[in-house]
Amino acid sequence: MVDQVVSEFSIPLDKLQEVETRLTGEFNKGLAREGDDVKVKMLVTYVHSLPDGSEEGDFLALDLGGSNFRVLLIKLRKGQLPEQTAEKFVIDDATKQSTGVVLFDFIAKCVAEFVKKQNITTKLPLGFTFSFPVKQLSLTSGTLIRWTKDFTATGVVGENVVQLLKEAFVRRGDIDVDVVALVNDTTGTQLAVGYLDNNCLIGLILGTGTNACYMEQLSAVGKYTGDKNKYSQVIINCEWGAFGDDGSIDPWLTTYDKALDELVQNKKQQLYEKMISGKYLGEIVRQALLSLIKNGVLFGGKSSEKFSKFEGFETQYVSMIEAGDVANCKKIFKDVFSIEASDEDCQSVKRVCAAVSTRAARLAGAGVVALVKKINKLGGCTVAVDGSLYKMHPTFRQNMDDAMNELAPGNKITMKLSEDGSGRGAAIVAAVACRLTKTE
Numbered sequence: 190m191v192d193q194v195v196s197e198f199s200i201p202l203d204k205l206q207e208v209e210t211r212l213t214g215e216f217n218k219g220l221a222r223e224g225d226d227v228k229v230k231m232l233v234t235y236v237h238s239l240p241d242g243s244e245e246g247d248f249l250a251l252d253l254g255g256s257n258f259r260v261l262l263i264k265l266r267k268g269q270l271p272e273q274t275a276e277k278f279v280i281d282d283a284t285k286q287s288t289g290v291v292l293f294d295f296i297a298k299c300v301a302e303f304v305k306k307q308n309i310t311t312k313l314p315l316g317f318t319f320s321f322p323v324k325q326l327s328l329t330s331g332t333l334i335r336w337t338k339d340f341t342a343t344g345v346v347g348e349n350v351v352q353l354l355k356e357a358f359v360r361r362g363d364i365d366v367d368v369v370a371l372v373n374d375t376t377g378t379q380l381a382v383g384y385l386d387n388n389c390l391i392g393l394i395l396g397t398g399t400n401a402c403y404m405e406q407l408s409a410v411g412k413y414t415g416d417k418n419k420y421s422q423v424i425i426n427c428e429w430g431a432f433g434d435d436g437s438i439d440p441w442l443t444t445y446d447k448a449l450d451e452l453v454q455n456k457k458q459q460l461y462e463k464m465i466s467g468k469y470l471g472e473i474v475r476q477a478l479l480s481l482i483k484n485g486v487l488f489g490g491k492s493s494e495k496f497s498k499f500e501g502f503e504t505q506y507v508s509m510i511e512a513g514d515v516a517n518c519k520k521i522f523k524d525v526f527s528i529e530a531s532d533e534d535c536q537s538v539k540r541v542c543a544a545v546s547t548r549a550a551r552l553a554g555a556g557v558v559a560l561v562k563k564i565n566k567l568g569g570c571t572v573a574v575d576g577s578l579y580k581m582h583p584t585f586r587q588n589m590d591d592a593m594n595e596l597a598p599g600n601k602i603t604m605k606l607s608e609d610g611s612g613r614g615a616a617i618v619a620a621v622a623c624r625l626t627k628t629e
């Protein structure tokens with residue numbers, strides 16, 4: 190039975206090639222046009238160049254979309270590594286799932302606290318990293334297409350999120366900033382690495398959610414309506430998490446993926462993301478383990494109250510169990526879930542964890558290869574990566590590299606970790622925007 194569950198998650202090379210091919214098809218469709226049937230949106234970011242390292246000044250950055258909300262003060266000095274001070278604020282489910290006014294008031298309150306604590310007295314330019322699908326209208330405005338992960342705040346979909354942020358600042362009356370850039374976390378990550386590496390052509394997030402962006406030639410963006418003579422390229426936010434929303438990856442979903450989908454807010458949406466990212470991997474493992482328990486092959490057929498709860502088994506335990514030995518695994522089950530696991534139970538649990546995380550890493554690898562082939566850079570390019578899953582999981586990177594080497598033998602793709610890149614990148618975009626405004 191354990192063998193069978195593990196085999197359901199396996200993605201051999203031929204299947205992986207199929208994922209890559211279908212995803213490439215979706216990328217092309219999204220670049221060509223808009224429409225409800227276009228699931229992978231390939232959103233235009235209005236970021237037309239990488240920074241050139243000459244950006245300078247003090248900037249504020251806000252980072253919303255992961256497990257915490259962060260406010261950062263970033264000092265950019267020519268030729269030096271950016272200096273940053275950051276503060277994390279826990280954003281609870283009630284806030285994520287209330288109304289736009291409550292959510293943006295919370296953000297404004299955190300900014301006010303930060304500004305006071307850091308003793309900031311001048312009006313600073315601000316970059317807003319908002320990690321959800323946004324149809325940008327310019328570098329400083331964009332409407333939310335839909336919420337992802339577990340955000341559901343009402344009154345935000347279809348609205349300009351920069352406007353909502355500004356209104357919250359006005360309601361308080363004690364924040365004096367200038368919002369000069371709205372970016373996705375993938376773009377922020379790409380730019381944070383691109384500040385020092387001008388061959389950084391892709392930004393990738395493997396955290397609570399997953400997504401990628403890349404630098405594309407404007408001539409390849411059929412749907413671009415702006416002036417194609419002014420710039421030659423633009424960063425595209427793929428929003429690849431939505432791959433499969435039209436049912437195109439249904440044949441690869443296991444019963445455990447389907448069980449998860451029944452329990453989440455955004456059913457039938459973000460299916461590729463649900464197979465890959467940290468918000469979901471623990472729950473997929475839990476679903477698979479529950480089925481083993483039900484069949485009497487795990488924990489003597491008994492679950493516990495904690496383990497029976499939706500999302501009770503977090504992705505951090507997947508990482509910890511894969512990194513540790515049987516004794517660690519037993520301890521986690523005893524301390525966290527009040528379950529006495531045997532040696533054999535722990536071996537089975539570890540195999541299921543590895544099957545689920547390896548599938549995720551291989552799928553993410555297929556996505557990166559699809560993008561790198563698209564821009565014809567198998568011969569060498571840098572991919573900036575950020576996100577807790579990539580950083581914390583013991584074998585995710587290796588499994589992803591293996592998949593990329595299977596799909597593109599001899600490739601020269603360099604993955605570069607961009608610690609806190611999403612926020613820092615927002616400040617860099619803000620800096621570029623300020624530089625351009627001055628020179629225009």
Ligand code: BGC
Pocket residue numbers: 254255319320321322337338373374375394396397398399400401428430462
């Ligand atoms: C969002 C993306 C974001 C990704 C990683 C997804 O759920 O739709 O905009 O880049 O999560 O945070």
